[in-house]
Amino acid sequence: MSTKPDLAPTPNWLDGYSASSGDLFGDASRPVAECWRNVARGLAGLTDADPSALQDATARHAADLGLAFRLTGDEDERSWPLNAMPLIVGADEWAQVERGLIQRAGLLEKLAADIYGPQTLVKDGHLPAAVVAGSPFFARRMVGRTPPGGRFVHVYAADLARGPGGQWRVLQDRVRVAGGVGYALENRLAMSRAVGNLLADAHARRLSDFFAQMQAGMAAACRRENPRIALLTPGRFNQTYAEQAHLARYLGLPLVEGRDLTVLDDRLYVGTIAGPKRVDAVWRWIDTTALDPLSFDAKSRLGVANLFDAWAGGGVEMMNWPGVEVLESAAFAAFMPRLCRVLLGEAPILPNVATWWCGQAVESSTVAARLDELALLPAFGQPIDGLDSRDPVAGAGLGIKARNALIDALWRRPMDYCGQEIVRLSTTPAIIDGKIVPRPFTVRAFVARTGDGGWTVMPGGFARLSSTNALPTSLMGAGDLSADLWIVDEKPTSHHLGSRVAGDPPISRGGGILASQAADNLFWFGRYNERAETMVRIVRAILANPADIDGSGGQDGSDGGGVLPRLTGLLQDWGAISAETAKLSVAKICARALTETRLPSGVAMLMRRRQQVGMALRERFARDFWRVVSRPMPSINVEQPQSMLGSTRWLTEHFSALAGLISENMVRSAAWRFLEIGQRLERAQAICRMARQLMPDAGEEGDPPLDPATGLGLLLDLCDSQIIYRSRYLTRPVANPVRDLVLLDPDNPRALVFQVGEIVAHLAALPSLRDDNIPEAPLRAARALLGELQAATAADMTVERLAAIEGQLLGLSDAISSRYFLQLDSEEAERRTRLL
Incomplete structure (x- = not known):
């Protein structure tokens, strides 16, 4: 009788951990220390006791969620540095922190009310006037202004340090923007994927209830049923834009920039494709001075003209109230202990540094x-x-x-x-280079108003592990790590049973409101994506041509049927290569077209522009979609044409993957329609332009002769219509059958008429601003073009006719922009004009 060998017990990573004085694990009570050990043992069991493998898996989950950040001065985003080892704090220790945070939030509320109200603290000598008036964040125009709901602070964050003796202290107050609240959520989402049931087994408290109560508090401040609350962002180049986009998506808030908003009759509205829609409250992520260029900084391009009048007149609620950032200065921190006793009659529960x-x-x-x-x-x-x-x-x-x-x-x-x-920080176990070592840490904790006006504290926070023993700073630095903070109970409580907010939300369908700027970005995302795919198809056709790849001619001394000059001419006309590049060898022409970043239609430039407008849409894109969009281009080797051909195939598969995700994963909302309109319009123009170059009657005087069958066959390839042509016609490509298939066949998804038909359908489904049921200008123009194509015959589709149709498509693009989109700044307008 055989017996199975005993399995080796799972090692515990903390058995050999050297905890210094003041370490979070070393100071833990016996139940919390046992929780630490259980978690460490469970983490080891996930990856065969390999800390590096666990860290790699956690990094993949963070990347799958689209987590990223940008250092100040960086143009590109960086991968989010999430450590796989959480910070674990017992509920009893955290309860003291919660009481201190709620006390401090109440103190800040009273301070703001006094500074922008009676100013008795200054008059009575408790606070030097220079501490208030000397701050560049003191908004004098806000003096005497009271929030419509009577509350200055709605969301508050505090940077906390835990000293060697276990005492938590406040490093800095954050009342302008609770930056990091989204990262705390994202860390938890990534960790929940990475560690499976360990969160529940450790009795770690959920974060969802905090966000539900915070949202309820914002809604209650609006004093309207089902209010519309928008998250006001500085834009996609802001350091924490990725965080803002994730927050907006999680909370279901419209993510808007200042240029999306306008003030009418002291009310705030967001411009949408269906006209202006009222905004009841704004969760601002920009400075007070940038909010209204007419009332504060006239140079601001982030704010909204006359917004001051709207909030001063009670037409919109602001979270947090403008001017409260005066409380963040280090000068205020020097007086907080005294002010707490004066205003609250008690000593601070959480002392200042x-x-x-x-x-x-x-x-x-x-x-x-x-x-x-x-x-x-x-x-x-x-x-x-x-x-x-x-x-x-x-x-x-x-x-x-x-x-x-x-x-x-x-x-x-x-x-x-x-x-x-100088603060000496506690340490916590962290996975660094495959080992468990102590790292100093700080925690950003979050407090928010609830629906009844009270305060709730997030049972967790945004923890940052320093890469050095340097002084704590306010931003993520190179080499710093983030970590999830688990607040654990000794046994399950109501905190682990989900949200305490009763009732289901009302049923809703559709994609919510679509701001004009978001529609604009979706439209151009579709255009950039389709243009890039077209350029790649042309390059692939050149590389697959039998002509000698060094540009000296075909294998038989020919020029490949005369198509190479036509394809090169297409790249030049589109702005993918320059006239000088067109004189180089075929391999160099293709390499330049793929890697060009100065001309408007180089593939690298188009994908960069697609990425840039996509960043402004990341709250609308599924994570799988954004992950595909963010993939870097493959390397291009001009010395190895076959390798370059492989790169074009990879890119073609990349575009096909995106097309599949758009088709299968996007809700058929107005957002999807604008992305589709952009793609269909770009494809329609490309078909016209390629047909003008490759039809037998194409070309100008002096152009090399074009073999009709070769040119028509290449047009079929570029329009993905070769197989259907062969199934219909048992002959080589002939002009009129090819014209009919790629231009006029309504059942061919790559035909010109199909693109225009789809545009008509999408425009007809969009909301209209007219009350007389008369179609709007873009729809009328699209229907006119569709009727013209439906009535045409193959013989009618001459080069001249195609040029006229291309002009009509450009006019249709202008009509769509005029009706649905915001006016562009001059730089962006020039960039798009060059592309067209």
């Missing part, structure tokens, strides 16, 4: 004398002499020259500086 504002004589002398023990930072969050950023600089790390220059600057303008205690 000790801070001295140098605008007072005693404090400035103290900071100068103790500079080796302290960090120095700007008092009001702006770069100043000796400090190029808002992050703290340790005095002990300064050279003699820099130290003396900084002290001189401090004495010249002491009110611009703050001294701050």
